[in-house]
Amino acid sequence: MESRRGPLKSAVPSNIVSPVRRCSRTACGRPAVATLTYVYADSTAVLGPLATYAEPHCYDLCAEHSERLTAPRGWEVVRLLDGSAPARPSGDDLEALANAVREAARPQERAAEAGGGGRGADPREVVRRGHLRVLRSPDN
DSSP, rough: OOOTEOOOOOSSSSOOOOOOOOOTTTTTTTTTTTTEEEGGGGGGEEEEEOOSSSSTTTTOOOOOHHHHHHOTTOOOEEEEEETTTTOOHHHHHHHHHHHHHHHHHHHHHHHHHHTTTOOOOOTEEEEEETTTTEOOTTTO
């Protein structure tokens, strides 16, 4: 419709909806990454990967709100891991990594104690720090 002042603007919002689902928390506009569902019979809150489609009885949460989620007193929170998301390292994983690094460094320490001339040692090598080596220039 046209008026004397130009085209009329509709008070009804457009039907165009963003394909990105947003966090259900009030005043939070971040993209949703997880879906929260309550199982009232078991007093359990289940937080899992973002559901395929939005349902009225589920709540979509952004990364920040899903990490800070707490349940009412007496309720249990079950966090389902997303198989595609990288798992966070546990204390055991970090300890195993530290032990592997220490073990890899031991043969170099033994070779240095025995006179530094281990098998396959480069005669141009001046200094070695872990896996890094400083070599003499070919001119010297």
